[in-house]
Amino acid sequence: MIKYSRFSLENGLRVLVHQDKSTPLVAMNILYDVGSRDEDPGLTGLAHLFEHLMFGGSVNIPEYDMPLQKVGGENNAFTNNDITNYYLTVPSENIETGFWLESDRMLELDFSQKTLDTQKKVVTEEFNQRYLNQPYGDAILKLRPLAYKVHPYRWPTIGMDISHIEKVDLDQIKEFFFSHYAPNNAIITLTGNITYDTAFELSQKWFGPIERRNVKPRNITPEPMQNEERTLTVEKDVPSEALYKVWHIGPRRSTDFFTLDLITDLLAGGESGRLHTSLVRDKKLFSEINAYITSDIDPGLIIVQGKLMKDINIHQADEAVNEVIAGLKDGTDIMNEMEKVKNKFESSTVFSNSSILNKAVNLSFNELLGDPDLINKEVDEYRKVTREMVEEVAGKYLVPSNSSTLYYKSTRKVK
Amino acid sequence: MEKLQRIQPPVFPVEKVFIPEVTSFSLNNGIPVYLIEAGNEEILRMEFTFKAGQIKEHLPLLASTTNMMLTEGSMDYTSEELNRLLDYYGAFLNLSSEKDRAGIVIYFLNKHIEKILELCLEILFRPQFPEKELNSLMKKRLSWYLVNREKVQNLSLDKFFESIFGKSHPYGYQLEDKDFSMLTPALLTDFHNRYYTPGNMAVIISGRIPEKTTELLNIYFGNIGKGNPPSEGSQTVLKGEERKKIHIDKTGTVQSAIRIGSATINKRHNDYPGLKILDSILGGYFGSRLMKNIREDKGYTYGISSSVSSLDLSGYKMISTEVSSENCSKAIDQIYNEIILLQHEPVTKEELNVVRNYMAGEILRMFDGPFALAESFKSAWEFGLDNKYYHRLTEKIKSIEPDEIINLARTYYNIDELYEITVGTK
Numbered sequence: 028m029i030k031y032s033r034f035s036l037e038n039g040l041r042v043l044v045h046q047d048k049s050t051p052l053v054a055m056n057i058l059y060d061v062g063s064r065d066e067d068p069g070l071t072g073l074a075h076l077f078e079h080l081m082f083g084g085s086v087n088i089p090e091y092d093m094p095l096q097k098v099g100g101e102n103n104a105f106t107n108n109d110i111t112n113y114y115l116t117v118p119s120e121n122i123e124t125g126f127w128l129e130s131d132r133m134l135e136l137d138f139s140q141k142t143l144d145t146q147k148k149v150v151t152e153e154f155n156q157r158y159l160n161q162p163y164g165d166a167i168l169k170l171r172p173l174a175y176k177v178h179p180y181r182w183p184t185i186g187m188d189i190s191h192i193e194k195v196d197l198d199q200i201k202e203f204f205f206s207h208y209a210p211n212n213a214i215i216t217l218t219g220n221i222t223y224d225t226a227f228e229l230s231q232k233w234f235g236p237i238e239r240r241n242v243k244p245r246n247i248t249p250e251p252m253q254n255e256e257r258t259l260t261v262e263k264d265v266p267s268e269a270l271y272k273v274w275h276i277g278p279r280r281s282t283d284f285f286t287l288d289l290i291t292d293l294l295a296g297g298e299s300g301r302l303h304t305s306l307v308r309d310k311k312l313f314s315e316i317n318a319y320i321t322s323d324i325d326p327g328l329i330i331v332q333g334k335l336m337k338d339i340n341i342h343q344a345d346e347a348v349n350e351v352i353a354g355l356k357d358g359t360d361i362m363n364e365m366e367k368v369k370n371k372f373e374s375s376t377v378f379s380n381s382s383i384l385n386k387a388v389n390l391s392f393n394e395l396l397g398d399p400d401l402i403n404k405e406v407d408e409y410r411k412v413t414r415e416m417v418e419e420v421a422g423k424y425l426v427p428s429n430s431s432t433l434y435y436k437s438t439r440k441v442k
Numbered sequence: 443m444e445k446l447q448r449i450q451p452p453v454f455p456v457e458k459v460f461i462p463e464v465t466s467f468s469l470n471n472g473i474p475v476y477l478i479e480a481g482n483e484e485i486l487r488m489e490f491t492f493k494a495g496q497i498k499e500h501l502p503l504l505a506s507t508t509n510m511m512l513t514e515g516s517m518d519y520t521s522e523e524l525n526r527l528l529d530y531y532g533a534f535l536n537l538s539s540e541k542d543r544a545g546i547v548i549y550f551l552n553k554h555i556e557k558i559l560e561l562c563l564e565i566l567f568r569p570q571f572p573e574k575e576l577n578s579l580m581k582k583r584l585s586w587y588l589v590n591r592e593k594v595q596n597l598s599l600d601k602f603f604e605s606i607f608g609k610s611h612p613y614g615y616q617l618e619d620k621d622f623s624m625l626t627p628a629l630l631t632d633f634h635n636r637y638y639t640p641g642n643m644a645v646i647i648s649g650r651i652p653e654k655t656t657e658l659l660n661i662y663f664g665n666i667g668k669g670n671p672p673s674e675g676s677q678t679v680l681k682g683e684e685r686k687k688i689h690i691d692k693t694g695t696v697q698s699a700i701r702i703g704s705a706t707i708n709k710r711h712n713d714y715p716g717l718k719i720l721d722s723i724l725g726g727y728f729g730s731r732l733m734k735n736i737r738e739d740k741g742y743t744y745g746i747s748s749s750v751s752s753l754d755l756s757g758y759k760m761i762s763t764e765v766s767s768e769n770c771s772k773a774i775d776q777i778y779n780e781i782i783l784l785q786h787e788p789v790t791k792e793e794l795n796v797v798r799n800y801m802a803g804e805i806l807r808m809f810d811g812p813f814a815l816a817e818s819f820k821s822a823w824e825f826g827l828d829n830k831y832y833h834r835l836t837e838k839i840k841s842i843e844p845d846e847i848i849n850l851a852r853t854y855y856n857i858d859e860l861y862e863i864t865v866g867t868k
Contacts, residue, residue, distance in 0.1 A: 049482050050810050051460065087448040092729045097796045099456035099803025101728075118806055123451035131448055148741025152697070156744050156764050160697045162592040236446050264694070266588035298513070298525035308522070311578060314585040336585060367530040374485075374532030374551050381483045381811065 029380060029402050031216075031390060032223050036230060038239045039211025043390050043399055044226040045218040047383055053219040054116045055125045056387035057133075058395060060214075061207035062109040063186075064179040064247060064325065070195060072186020073203055075106040076150055080200065081113065083142030085132035098124045106184050109324045110395065116384055119220035123229055130233035133213065136204060138197055147192055154189050162265045166332075166435055173259050173431040174273050174328060178250035209240035216391040219383040250275070250326060257431040262438050267314065268335045269435040270344055273328040274424050276320060280396060285408045286420040287320050290355060291329060292368040293417070294318040299367070301351050302331070311336055312344045324396070329424065341434050355421040360414055372409045456802035459836055461809050461829050464819055467656065470664035473640045477655070478648035478819060481812040486552045486649035489816060490566055491545040491824075494637035496612045497754065501629065502621040507579065508633045509539035512546065514575040516564035521575055524565065531557055535565075541613055542754040543824065545643070549813075552652055559662045566638060567666060571627040584622040594699035594764060597690055598865040602701040605688065605861045606758055611678045613753065639669030646823075648816040680705070680755055682861070690865040698770040698866025700763050702777055704859050706750065708757035709825045713850065714750075715838035717759075720850045721750045722797050723789060724780060725761055727804075729796060731780045732761065740776070742769040752825060759854070767867045774862065784851040788844035801839045805832060 031045040063074050081104065082091045095102055100117035117125050158164040167183055175181035186192055215234075217226045253275055277283050294302050295318035302316045316333030331352075335344050379385050380402065393401040465477040499505040513528075513535070514521040528535050533550040546565065550558050590596045600616050607614030640663070647655065682705060707714055718726075725732035725748030732746045746763035765773045789797075808818045809832075822831040 047482065049480075051806055052810055088450075093796055094450060096727065096729050096800035096803075098453050099799045099806065101800075101803060101807070116807065118454075118456045118803055120454040121456070124453070127448065127451050134448075145738060145741040149737055149744055152742070152764075152766055153744040155696045155766065160594060160695055160764065162589055232446065266592060267585055297529040299522065299529045304522065307582070308578070311581070314582045334585065334589065336581065363530065364526075367526065370532040371529050374549075375534075377483055377485060377551060378534070378549060381481060381485060381813075 029386060029390075031399060033394070033399065034227060034230075036210065036235055038235070038237055039209075040230070040234050040237075041214045041394060042226060042230050043214070043216040043394060044221065044223050045216070045386055045390060046222060047219050047386075050219050050383055051118055052116050052383065053119045053122045053125070053217060053221045054114060054383040054387040055122065055129065056112065056114040056216045056218075056384075056391045057129055058214045058216075058391040059111045059113075059208055060212045060395060061111055062107055063182065063184045064108050065207065065243070065245060066179060066182075068179070068182075068187070070191050070199065071182045071188070072150070072184070072192045073195060073199070074111055075184045075186070076146065076192055076195065077200070077203060078104050078106045078111055078113075079146040079150060080136060080142060081132055083139060083146065084137040085128075086135040086137055088128060088131050089137070091128055091132065094124060095128060100124065108180055108184060108321075110392070112388065112391070114384060114388060116219075122217075122221060122225070126229045126233040129215075130237065133208060133210065133234065134237050138201055140197060143197060143200060147195075150185070150192050151189055154185050158185070162263075163269050163334075163435060166269065166271055166433060169259060169261060170271050170273060170431065170433050173257055173433060174275065175250055177248050178325065179247060180250070180323060180325065180327070205240060206243035209242050210234060210237050211239045212242045214391045214394050216387040216394070218387040218390070247325065254428050256427045258434065259432070260434040260436060262436045264439065265435070265437050266439065267337060268339075268341050268437050270333050270335065270341060270348065271433040271435065272331045272345070272348060272430060274426075274430045276327055276329055276424050278326050279322055279324045283420050283423070285405070286412045286416045287329060287424070289368055289372070289409060289412045290417060290421060290425075291318045291320050292372065293355065293364060294331070294351065296368050296371055301354065301361075302333070302348070305351050306333070306344075306347055310347060312339050312347055341436060345432060345434075352421070352425050355425065356418055358414055358418050365412075365414060369410050373406050376406050456799055456806065459802065459805050459809065459832075461832055462815065464829065469660050471640050471666060471668055473643055473645060473663055475645045475647065475656075475659060476819065476823070477651055478646070478812065478815050479651055480815050481649050484552050484650050485549065485812070486555065486647060486651065487547065487549050487813050487816050488558070488562070489545065489547045489646040489820065490562065490643060491543050491646065491820070492638055492643045493542065494544040494633075494642065495540050495542040497542050498637055499612060499633065501624055502615060502617055503583070503625060504629060504633050505544055506539040507576075507583075507625055508571075508630045508638075509537050509544045510579060511571050511576060511630055512537060512565045512569050514579065515570045515572045517568040517570065519564055521572075524561065527557075527561060531561075533558055533561075552650060555652055555655065556658060559658055563662045569634065571630040571634070573627050576625065576627055576630070580622050580625065584619065587617060587622070594692060594695055594697065594865040597692065598699035598701045598863050599762075601688060601690060601863045601865070602703065602760065602861065605683045605685070605863065606703070606705045607756070608678070608681045608683060611680050613680065613756070635669070640666050641668040646816050646820055648812040686860070687862045688864075689868065690863075691868055692865055693867055695866045696767060697764045698767045698864055700765065700770065700774060700777075701760055701863040702774070702860055703748075703758060703760035704861055706757045706759045706854055708752035708754075709822065709827060709831065713853070714752075714757075715835040716842060716846060716850050717750055717854055718835065719797065719801065719839060719842055720784065720847055720854070721748055721759065722801055723793070723847070724748050724784060727797075727800055729800070731783075732763075732777065735776055735780060736763065736765075736773055740769075740772075742766060742773045752821075754825075770864060770866065774864075778857060781851065781855045781857060785848060785855065789847050794842075794844065798839050802836070805836060805839075808832075
């Protein structure tokens, strides 16, 4: 049971506090309710570029990292489709440095042309490193626009095209900042060796004076229901072929979420998952195969991806995946596997929440979802899933007309 | 309301590094056990570690394959049963095989301790190495290997180890396709019999340790015969290759990988704590000189770092990055410039202060929570050191002076002795 308290400042900033006296550290997480889904289709990748700019100095502090390192702190950040999330850990006696730094960059960035120019290059290198210079790195770039035709989830966080990043100017940066970075669009969570009183006092002192801002209202066209099977074939110079399959699912807060999560664990949780057992161990069609759900706030995807063994026909492999999926709908419980995935979920939740940093990130995200107490409820929610629910939900989502398949073929076939 | 002065809040020096005691005892047959009590949750991390790494193998892949086959079937369980039971009890098992050591690390809720110990006994001491599973694993490994050979990071790292440790030493040799078809169940059984023995192992346990742990460990592991003393591993001499600069051409890549470094001292050497500090300044943290220059100032890369690592018979330092191919040679020049600067210009008080506090914070993080504690303990213990090593490091962080840093940079970063590997489009 993770105990926490929460309060809001007058400017709309929400703060959560969870005290854990067993550590000498404090973790501070600050979530901004802005992600790549909030971008203009003509200027994608901005939320992520922004994450980089946030380290380039703020209005009163020329450099973010150095003062934090000077007090023994460490930090990082990530951006996804829905949120931009910054976090730091610091020895508890120096937590005020965290407040000072984070409040100043919420107040205003220094908007330097030099920082913008350099970070455009850095992000281009990140794009190259992740997507172009890795075998299969571009698969996700192909897969998103296949599955989404309208919704902004059709582009990846790094952006639809790197030229968007290259052309963005300082005025657009400023506009993005003031319409998304605001106390009334952020959630702070403090975990570790800190009391409620200290957290309250420091939040008032450093964040209290920042004025509420006009946050750009979110106006996203929902993805229309898919009603035909989609496929795409690409050929690349890669050592083995790969198969990617996705199906649309409901939003993060839908009642089906935990059932879907459990389905991916039946399919791919651990070495004993159905896909691995059947397709890697028994039939030897794949060298590796995995399944997961995106935890997107808007309707997301179930993703199955695998790399084929040499000389296996990709359509035969696809058929074999479909058979495993079809097996979900026939109600068989292979040797207590429901109990198995539930136990595993429980233990992975306990492990994840043994770190103050994970607790801070999870509490912030759950607050954004509308209920921070989800952190304490999710094991029970997951345990409630029954064999019948699995059958029903699999029948509802895992159907061909709701699927997109990417055949990632190798040009090196003949040897 | 009075306007808030957004000046920096007071800075408190990071002093109180609390390193908890490690309790140790031996099982009835002499297996050493180390206990670290920590954390709030009812969870345990248990590591079984053996001197059974690559250094002991006489054929490439033998050590790692023996390790990976531990869960592929035992006397009482098939591979499928083992994996299903581990998942059923919510356990996370990591098979680990490195240059010096191999073994398993298992994380679980401590209510399952008895069942987990029984499974660990099966996995570690009663594996069967069935041929069918071996063949299937080797096919998979070959296919992973072929994918990895496409990545400039992997190509450069393999070439780096080959260059600094030598083509025929287990620390350095590279794999070839044919290595994936050389292993047999008999070879694995032999390797297992030699090196997975009570006389060659230790157990490190951390978390909320149940009272009955000692008793249970003795029941499951305390009666196994010690086995023969393990024979020595590779007799090959550790010696770097002659050629210092190597470029591997990989056309069509948009980025080139760079690895620069050499073999060096390890944790047992007195200069090691100082070298760690020097390494931090150069490329060991986000605010390091290499990051500031090559990423934050010039934007040549998404990331660049340097590291110093210890091995049983040696150590190595390595600078690594992937840069846009057209900036490759410029980035290399900047790397050498930064090294030369450290050899000639004293580090300012201000910068040294930042590094001191950053590293002190790092040490706090290294001892925060049961998992970090166990890992930190192990990485000193395996060199015959104990947590006093961290006290020495802490002292050095507080006391090191700019002159000493210059001397270390001159002694350990002699540019003529550094290897330089690049992989990418020329």
